[in-house]
Amino acid sequence: MQIQTALVGSYPRPINIAKVLSKLKSGKIEKQKAEKEIEKFLNKYFQFAKDSGLDYVTDSMIEWDDIADLTTSFLKGVEKGALERFFDNNFYYRRIVIKDRLQYNENNEYIIYLERARKMSNLKLKAVVLGPLTFSVLSDDLYYKKNIKNLFEDYAMVVNTLLKEARNYYDVIEIHEPAIFSKGIKKDLIEPLRTYYNSMLKDINAETHVLSYFDLRFDRINAYLNLPVNVYGFDVTESNKVKLGRLYRLIKDKEVYFGVLDSRNTKLERISTIKRIVLSAYQKGAKRVIIGNSTFNDLIPEVIVKRKFKLLKRGKEMILNG
Numbered sequence: 001m002q003i004q005t006a007l008v009g010s011y012p013r014p015i016n017i018a019k020v021l022s023k024l025k026s027g028k029i030e031k032q033k034a035e036k037e038i039e040k041f042l043n044k045y046f047q048f049a050k051d052s053g054l055d056y057v058t059d060s061m062i063e064w065d066d067i068a069d070l071t072t073s074f075l076k077g078v079e080k081g082a083l084e085r086f087f088d089n090n091f092y093y094r095r096i097v098i099k100d101r102l103q104y105n106e107n108n109e110y111i112i113y114l115e116r117a118r119k120m121s122n123l124k125l126k127a128v129v130l131g132p133l134t135f136s137v138l139s140d141d142l143y144y145k146k147n148i149k150n151l152f153e154d155y156a157m158v159v160n161t162l163l164k165e166a167r168n169y170y171d172v173i174e175i176h177e178p179a180i181f182s183k184g185i186k187k188d189l190i191e192p193l194r195t196y197y198n199s200m201l202k203d204i205n206a207e208t209h210v211l212s213y214f215d216l217r218f219d220r221i222n223a224y225l226n227l228p229v230n231v232y233g234f235d236v237t238e239s240n241k242v243k244l245g246r247l248y249r250l251i252k253d254k255e256v257y258f259g260v261l262d263s264r265n266t267k268l269e270r271i272s273t274i275k276r277i278v279l280s281a282y283q284k285g286a287k288r289v290i291i292g293n294s295t296f297n298d299l300i301p302e303v304i305v306k307r308k309f310k311l312l313k314r315g316k317e318m319i320l321n322g
Helices: 015-025 031-051 067-073 110-120 132-137 148-165 193-200 221-225 238-248 271-283 302-320
Strands: 003-006 056-058 075-085 092-104 124-130 139-141 172-176 207-211 231-235 255-261 288-293
Touching: 003 056, 003 302, 015 031, 031 110, 067 075, 067 092, 067 124, 092 148, 110 124, 110 148, 124 132, 124 148, 132 139, 132 148, 132 193, 148 193, 207 255, 231 238, 238 271, 255 271, 255 302, 271 288, 271 302, 288 302
Parallel strands: 003 288, 056 124, 092 139, 124 172, 172 207, 207 231, 231 255, 255 288
Antiparallel strands: 075 092
């Protein structure tokens, strides 16, 4: 039996780093001095990941306010808009305002950050990107005028260029697509997603993970499981736990990621629950199971995140040792 652990999305931004980044944006600190502080943090972060026995890790996303901020960095034709709630969360992001045709920004800093992370860690490093559907949901479209086909096509081409340009600096691609299970999403937007994923991942020779979180809807799950990726992610915290019985029947011969650590709740999980979820998945025929946090870690304190991942490590050891 194979079981792996991962940190998905972001890591909580410590107060001192938040102050450094704020000063950097306002020009109150030299970039070189800020970089030294950020690298100190990253050394601690990657040591935490190693000590936690993680198999997969992101670059922490520490320098981005949110995933929309990260996405805006490698796009031309967009600007940052108003603050808005990120799905069903007490977390806010700035809307992506599409004002012109989407193109790749060759001078983006995300590749620089990935290159730095690659040099600092030998763990499997994931490049984090938004899925096409979720990108459109988080955006205000002033250019494509609801011609979603063209929007999806151009976005997929830009991400494909980014992934090719950065191919030496990551091992895995982590695609965030929570909108696929969100309320109000039309069926005709979901069914053709496979085509745009093929474009987005064309000629990319890397393991790919797609993540959903917050919700789980079985009327859309076939389209989700039809996406051309290696690993399918599910949030199995809160109300989704009661849906596990039905989910297990659909993941036979699939590689899955289970977000067993609740990233929106400071309550620590039970190791017995984690163990039961993993073993049940394998009993129902899952090909591979990876476990970790359910969504971005910005919503809970760093000390709690560390405790949760320490617990995850213990859970993994208990499962492997019988």
